[in-house]
Amino acid sequence: MRAVASVGVRAGVRADLRAGASEAARSPHALDRETCGGATSASATTASATSASATTAPATDRQRRGATDAALAVRLDGIAKRFGRELVLRDLRLEMAAGKIAVLKGSNGAGKTTLLRVLATRLRPTRGRGWVFGYELQRQGDEVRRRIGLVSALGGNYPVLTARENLRLAATLSGLENADLDGALAGVGLTDVADTLVRTYSSGMKKRLGLARLLLLDPPLWLMDEPYAALDENGKALLDDVLAAARGRDRTVVMASHELERSARFADAVLELAGGSLRRSGP
Amino acid sequence: MSGLGAGLAADVAADVAADVAAVVTIARKDLLQEVRSRAVTVATLFFSAVTLVMMAFAMGQDAELLRRSAPGVLWVALAFAGVITAAQSYQSDLEEGAFDQLLLYPVPRASVFLGKLLANWLFLLALGLLMTPVTLVLYGAPAGPSAWLLPVTLMLGTLGFAVVATFYAALTANLQAREALLPVLMFPVVVPVLLGAVRSSEALIGLQNTVLAGGWLQLLAAFDLVYFVACTAVFHLVVEE
Amino acid sequence: MSQRHEAPARPRWLRMLGLSTLILFGVGAYLALAVSPPDVNQGQLIRMMYAHVSVAWVSFVAVIVTALYGMAFLWRGRPVDDARAVANAEIATFFAALTLVSGMTYSKPTLNTWWTWDAKLTLTALMFALLVGYFVVRGLIDDPTRRGRVSAVIGVIVAVSLPFNYLAAAWFRTLHPTLSVAVTGVTMAPIMLVVLLFNVGVAALVYLTFVSERVRIARLEHARLETRERREGDTPGEVVRV
Numbered sequence: 001m002r003a004v005a006s007v008g009v010r011a012g013v014r015a016d017l018r019a020g021a022s023e024a025a026r027s028p029h030a031l032d033r034e035t036c037g038g039a040t041s042a043s044a045t046t047a048s049a050t051s052a053s054a055t056t057a058p059a060t061d062r063q064r065r066g067a068t069d070a071a072l073a074v075r076l077d078g079i080a081k082r083f084g085r086e087l088v089l090r091d092l093r094l095e096m097a098a099g100k101i102a103v104l105k106g107s108n109g110a111g112k113t114t115l116l117r118v119l120a121t122r123l124r125p126t127r128g129r130g131w132v133f134g135y136e137l138q139r140q141g142d143e144v145r146r147r148i149g150l151v152s153a154l155g156g157n158y159p160v161l162t163a164r165e166n167l168r169l170a171a172t173l174s175g176l177e178n179a180d181l182d183g184a185l186a187g188v189g190l191t192d193v194a195d196t197l198v199r200t201y202s203s204g205m206k207k208r209l210g211l212a213r214l215l216l217l218d219p220p221l222w223l224m225d226e227p228y229a230a231l232d233e234n235g236k237a238l239l240d241d242v243l244a245a246a247r248g249r250d251r252t253v254v255m256a257s258h259e260l261e262r263s264a265r266f267a268d269a270v271l272e273l274a275g276g277s278l279r280r281s282g283p
Numbered sequence: 284m285s286g287l288g289a290g291l292a293a294d295v296a297a298d299v300a301a302d303v304a305a306v307v308t309i310a311r312k313d314l315l316q317e318v319r320s321r322a323v324t325v326a327t328l329f330f331s332a333v334t335l336v337m338m339a340f341a342m343g344q345d346a347e348l349l350r351r352s353a354p355g356v357l358w359v360a361l362a363f364a365g366v367i368t369a370a371q372s373y374q375s376d377l378e379e380g381a382f383d384q385l386l387l388y389p390v391p392r393a394s395v396f397l398g399k400l401l402a403n404w405l406f407l408l409a410l411g412l413l414m415t416p417v418t419l420v421l422y423g424a425p426a427g428p429s430a431w432l433l434p435v436t437l438m439l440g441t442l443g444f445a446v447v448a449t450f451y452a453a454l455t456a457n458l459q460a461r462e463a464l465l466p467v468l469m470f471p472v473v474v475p476v477l478l479g480a481v482r483s484s485e486a487l488i489g490l491q492n493t494v495l496a497g498g499w500l501q502l503l504a505a506f507d508l509v510y511f512v513a514c515t516a517v518f519h520l521v522v523e524e
Numbered sequence: 525m526s527q528r529h530e531a532p533a534r535p536r537w538l539r540m541l542g543l544s545t546l547i548l549f550g551v552g553a554y555l556a557l558a559v560s561p562p563d564v565n566q567g568q569l570i571r572m573m574y575a576h577v578s579v580a581w582v583s584f585v586a587v588i589v590t591a592l593y594g595m596a597f598l599w600r601g602r603p604v605d606d607a608r609a610v611a612n613a614e615i616a617t618f619f620a621a622l623t624l625v626s627g628m629t630y631s632k633p634t635l636n637t638w639w640t641w642d643a644k645l646t647l648t649a650l651m652f653a654l655l656v657g658y659f660v661v662r663g664l665i666d667d668p669t670r671r672g673r674v675s676a677v678i679g680v681i682v683a684v685s686l687p688f689n690y691l692a693a694a695w696f697r698t699l700h701p702t703l704s705v706a707v708t709g710v711t712m713a714p715i716m717l718v719v720l721l722f723n724v725g726v727a728a729l730v731y732l733t734f735v736s737e738r739v740r741i742a743r744l745e746h747a748r749l750e751t752r753e754r755r756e757g758d759t760p761g762e763v764v765r766v
Contacts (some may be wrong), residue, residue: 069342078760082753084666091761100766122670123524134403146389154380172308173388175301197319198379206379213384269766280764287690320637454674458664468661471653472685475692506688513684517677520598524670 066205072229073098073252074220078128080276081114084228085251088114092128096254101247102265104256105281106273112256113153115273116223119254120150132221149219152205153226156213159199161196163190163209166198171212184216188238211242222246224255228262286488305390308399310405311392316375323371327364334360339421344421353422354484357478358416364410366466367405369448371455392519404445410438410500429493429495433502438501440480445509447473449515452520471498472510479503525670531744539737545729552726555719561566563716569633574720578727580648584686586612586731587651605743607671607681608663610694611735619727623648644692647686654682658726696757 036258081089088111096102104112117123118130121141129136135143150156158165163180172181185194188208198206205229214222228236236259243266246253257263261271272281306363317323342349376382385395415433417427424435451468479499485492520523536543556574593609596602623640626637627645639645658678665671 009446030466065517082667087753087756090756091759093761093763094766095763096766100655102766117383117524120383120387124667126667145387147286148387150387152380152383156384158316158375158381159379160310160319169308169312170384170388170502173305173385173390175389222541233401254305269764271764271766277759277761279762280765288733391604407539454661460661460664464660467653468657471650471657471689472681475688478692478696502691502695506658509684509688513681517680520673520677 013178050064056122061212068125071098071149072096072131073100073133075255076128077130079115079118079125079130080127081111081118081123082126087119087276089118089125089160089273092278094271094278098133098195098254099247099250101243101253101270102255102269102271103183103260103267104271104273105258105260106256110273110274112273113225115126115278116225116254116256118224120148121145147219148223149214149217150223150232151207151210151214151222151224151227153229155203156207157206160197162195162197162200163212164194166209167213167216171216174217179216181216184212187215187233187242204232205236207231207236208235211239215242220250220252221270222251222253222255225258226258228257228259240265298412302391302394304387305394306397306401309385309390309395313402313413314405315374317402320375323368323437324408326367327410328369330367330416331360331364331410332501334363335414335418335421348421350424352433352498354481355416356422356438357411357418357484358480361407361411361415361441362470363475365403365407365441365448366443366469367444368406369452369455370462370465372399372403372449376454384523392522393515394455395522396515397519399453400445400449403449404442407441408437411441421507428494432493433497435500436480436483436496436503439500439507440458440476440483442474443503443508443510444473446510446514447476450518450521452512453518457522457524473504475502479506494502533574534737534740538733538740541729541736542733546735548726548729552723555722558638560716560719561713567629570716572630573624574723576623576630577720578724579619580581580623580644582726582727582731583616583623583648583651586616586619586684587655587679587686590616591676591679594672594679598676599671601669603668603672603746604707604739604743606668607739607746608735609672609675611738611742613655613675613679614738615734616675617652617659618650619731620648620652620655624652641693642699643690643694646696647690650689650693651682656679672683689705702763714735 010135029133035049072095074094076092076094079089079092080087092115104115106112114123117130118125120139121137121144125136129138132138132144133147135147137144156167163185166182167179167184171181182191182194183255183260185191190205190208192206193201198209201209207227211227213225225240240262243253243255243263248261255263255267264270270281272279335356338352339349342352343377366493375384376385386392412434415437447469448465451465451472455465455468479502482499483496485496552574556571560571561575562568590609590612593605593612597605597609626644627642629640631640632638658675658724661678662671662675665674
């Protein structure tokens with residue numbers, strides 16, 4: 001029975017890591033067990049611990065809202081985002097269960113990237129609240145960030161580092177010991193260029209590296225911004241496989257994309273962002 | 284009960300160790316990037332050289348004036364180098380959206396700041412160590428007997444510049460403000476560093492007033508401490524959107 | 525399509541405050557210009573001192589208050605705290621500018637130079653530069669919450685910089701002992717002290733009037749913005765379930 005240090009949420013990670021193996025702790029099941037329903041010892045003790053650490057809040061919050069909410073990967077309640085005079089997102093309400101794949105469609109400038117960034121806690125919404133696996137975006141950002149991965153439109157790489165170095169950095173900063181960098185690189189077909197600077201890569205290769213990073217960190221919620229863009233046919237097929245595998249491994253995916261035909265194969269829902277409002281279109 | 288306490292202490296210690304490791308990782312990344320791209324090295328070396336030479340020409344007719352202005356010119360050049368260094372340290376992060384990724388890792392914001400600060404400081408320190416003998420030669424300033432103060436002054440002075448520059452550079456980078464805004468914001472804050480560093484550096488030109496220099500060094504140290512703590516504490520407020 | 529708003533009238537207490545400030549300003553000016561005897565050393569120029577010192581003191585107080593309201597905003601997140609911080613920053617900037625101008629007007633006739641590196645004047649100049657930076661940064665941020673938070677950070681830095689800049693400027697001066705006239709010298713007659721304190725009080729009243737009116741305007745602007753935003757975002761979105 002370990003009391004969670006009031007130093008904060010990272011102690012929770014450490015408890016996870018000590019309780020289970022390094023990568024196993026980040027596997028879908030351990031994380032799902034902790035976030036949904038609070039059945040593990042870590043969460044149980046936090047509920048009874050006296051400290052005002054952030055991890056106590058979600059347990060009681062979830063208990064109040066009931067078991068169904070705890071299974072929600074994403075919940076948005078009245079999210080609005082204004083840029084200057086323009087209201088880009090208006091009163092978004094979304095309830096997304098874990099393990100679902102949603103494709104976000106909308107014309108350029110409709111706010112898809114904005115929504116993804118709000119979910120990634122990079123943007124603070126003008127109004128409204130949001131939760132990822134029960135953790136509030138604005139108040140429990142650290143916990144949210146532990147559970148998400150972002151594949152941004154720009155790639156998110158350091159041009160003056162190699163692919164391997166980029167991945168190693170990601171692994172180190174995410175607390176992953178003995179991460180399988182080679183495997184991740186091979187998985188996206190970058191083994192040959194693993195040790196050349198990203199600066200020399202084509203945009204498709206940079207996108208693949210971003211994908212490799214996501215696969216390496218393997219968080220429960222994937223936020224992807226136009227992942228198909230700039231990929232060649234092989235790359236797109238690769239991404240298809242990755243997404244199909246994601247469904248099998250219970251990953252939750254929110255993907256902004258214009259490739260509706262391709263994504264329709266594995267998407268659970270197509271959401272349309274237009275005029276700042278979110279609607280369900282299609283299946 | 285003591286088991287609980289030991290567990291807590293271990294958790295805290297492990298957290299601190301992890302944060303420190305993150306700081307080192309980020310600093311190493313920044314320095315590695317610089318070693319490879321040399322963008323800042325070239326810019327700062329060139330700019331400093333130009334400053335030293337131009338100022339020497341401007342004041343050259345009077346050998347005594349030239350000698351006495353050595354510390355001042357050195358530190359003004361370092362101040363501008365600090366601006367260039369800090370501004371660039373965020374550019375490569377922002378280029379391809381790597382900064383967003385950096386902020387997504389379960390690493391405290393303060394560690395990101397400290398990592399960049401460490402890299403910028405070490406770089407400025409190296410630049411200062413290089414430029415000092417160059418200034419000595421160019422300005423005909425023999426190192427006086429109190430020259431041992433110089434490394435201390437360099438360390439404290441460059442740290443002061445690095446803290447404020449790294450902090451404000453995050454602010455301007457995130458705001459996508461013009462690069463010219465950074466010195467405008469920074470310089471009124473670092474005036475004490477400039478003054479303190481120049482006065483302590485007068486050991487360069489043989490002024491043997493170590494007592495006075497010591498006083499200025501204390502001001503430098505106090506400044507560094509206060510701003511180090513303050514900037515680290517509020518960094519998270521300037522990088523979030 | 526915006527409608528023309530009739531701004532609500534200024535509340536009575538504020539009108540009274542403004543009026544009394546105006547009257548007392550007149551009294552203070554009269555005291556400074558007519559009642560106060562000319563200084564033994566500086567003659568008529570001492571009358572500038574009353575304006576100079578009073579705005580200087582108030583500007584420094586205003587900067588500290590800016591930082592305090594900034595911290596309050598960080599803590600409680602209420603927009604009115606940010607509005608108060610801005611109001612204080614505005615008056616601080618204005619009074620700092622007045623301090624600099626009056627200081628320069630003062631030194632030209634007495635010391636035959638537009639600028640002396642007087643410690644307090646240098647500090648004021650640096651503070652003025654920092655306050656300008658405060659407003660430049662504010663102008664770059666659209667989102668009110670983020671703007672408030674970043675402003676608060678800068679406000680705190682400005683306040684923290686005061687002791688360091690003062691020390692630096694003071695020590696700097698000891699190395700450049702140029703002539704400096706003691707503004708409030710030993711030879712100040714008691715009547716002059718009274719006039720000075722009265723004018724400081726007047727400056728403080730001007731400060732209070734300005735800040736109150738400024739915050740009132742900010743509140744109205746905020747309210748108008750809120751109603752417009754609420755009208756825009758009126759239609760609640762449907763809940764999308766996946």
